[in-house]
Amino acid sequence: xxxxxxxxxxxxxxxxxxxxxxxxxxxxxxxxxxxxxxxxxxxxxxxxxxxxxxxxxxxxxxxxxxxxxxxxxxxxxxxxxxxxxxxxxxxxxxxxxxxxxxxxxxxxxxxxxxxxxxxxxxxxxxxxxxxxxxxxxxxxxxxxxxxxxxxxxxxxxxxxxxxxxxxxxxxxxxxxxxxxxxxxxxxxxxxxxxxxxxxxxxxxxxxxxxxxxxxxxxxxxxxxxxxxxxxxxxxxxxxxxxxxxxxxxxxxxxxxxxxxxxxxxxxxxxxxxxxxxx
Ligand SMILES: NC(=O)c1ccc[n+]([C@@H]2O[C@H](COP(=O)([O-])OP(=O)(O)OC[C@H]3O[C@@H](n4cnc5c(N)ncnc54)[C@H](OP(=O)(O)O)[C@@H]3O)[C@@H](O)[C@H]2O)c1
Numbered sequence: 001x002x003x004x005x006x007x008x009x010x011x012x013x014x015x016x017x018x019x020x021x022x023x024x025x026x027x028x029x030x031x032x033x034x035x036x037x038x039x040x041x042x043x044x045x046x047x048x049x050x051x052x053x054x055x056x057x058x059x060x061x062x063x064x065x066x067x068x069x070x071x072x073x074x075x076x077x078x079x080x081x082x083x084x085x086x087x088x089x090x091x092x093x094x095x096x097x098x099x100x101x102x103x104x105x106x107x108x109x110x111x112x113x114x115x116x117x118x119x120x121x122x123x124x125x126x127x128x129x130x131x132x133x134x135x136x137x138x139x140x141x142x143x144x145x146x147x148x149x150x151x152x153x154x155x156x157x158x159x160x161x162x163x164x165x166x167x168x169x170x171x172x173x174x175x176x177x178x179x180x181x182x183x184x185x186x187x188x189x190x191x192x193x194x195x196x197x198x199x200x201x202x203x204x205x206x207x208x209x210x211x212x213x214x215x216x217x218x219x220x221x222x223x224x225x226x227x228x229x230x231x232x233x234x235x236x237x238x239x240x241x242x243x244x245x246x247x248x249x250x251x252x253x254x255x256x257x258x259x260x261x262x263x264x265x266x267x268x269x270x271x272x273x274x275x276x277x278x
Contacts, residue, residue: 001033003066004067005067006033006034006066006067006068007023007029007069008035008036008056008062008065008070009035009036009037009070009072010037010059010063010069010072011071011072011073012036012037012043012046012047012072013038013043013073015120016036017043018120018122019072019120019124020036021050021125023153023154024053026127026154028149028153028154031054034051034054035055035056035065035066036048036055036062037055037059037061037062039077059081060088063089063093066093067094068093068096068146069089069093069094069096069113070098071096071098072098073099075101075102078097078106078107078110082111083110089111089112090112090113091113093114094114094116094139094143094147095107095114095115096115096116096117096147097115098119098120100119101263101267102117103162104134104162107136113138114139114140115138115139116134116135116136116139116143116147117162117165118131118132118133118147118151119132119165120151120155120173121155121173121175122173122176123155124151127154129155129172130156130157131151131154131155132173133151133157133159134159134161134162134165135147135159144159166259166260167256167260183202183206183209184202187201187202187204187206190204212226227241
């Protein structure tokens, strides 16, 4: 297989492993095409044993042998990684970074590679949800098509401009945690308020949430359609919907405000805050 077709994944933590499993499951890649390396080798060996992908002895070998590098390390590990392989990360490489809060300009200052930022979602493990994509000016049309095809196999790719990335990240990539927490809190309230045992409440709320998601999958179904179908005027459900419409907007606003404050704290700590794309 040509080097150009090979995809190297740096970092086999939660995101790296999710992408490996999803690319294989979604048919975006075959195991022989994927190679991983991780700071702690046990983690790369475990995902290789599970999926049949290759592993590299170190990051340098991996980068040398792949045309596309997907960087799945946390924000503070991006600079040490790029310094380690700086001479190999040439403009012949397509570098896809999934690290939050590392801007294109910061990446471009570290490497001549053709860089792309992608913010995936944990939901891609089920080949659903949204991957946010920001292309740098250095990418070619072929790069753009390749990235869209890769992430299109594991969900819906959405190309955005970099200044929008933080708010869109809250709306898509962070949201599975919010939705899961909401289901948990809803079930916990059932236990507090009605005495339904916690296990049973969570199982029922979860099943209902999954069913609601399936209803939303029917083309042309809006959230409002489900609300009006279930909450008949003057009925019991409408009472609960009224509580939500009265109290919930403020909670959601606070979620966006809190995540924005956290992004701002990362921006302030960035060595390149003047060029962070905001
Ligand atoms: N989780 C999500 O839903 C999500 C969504 C969108 C974006 N992201 C972003 O994805 C990135 C990774 O998140 P994560 O949740 O996967 O973190 P994680 O579970 O901590 O995984 C990071 C992995 O990177 C490895 N690593 C660090 N430095 C390395 C180096 N120089 N060479 C090779 N491997 C190295 C770590 O190895 P060790 O085993 O030695 O620690 C670890 O396995 C973060 O920037 C995060 O913001 C996450």
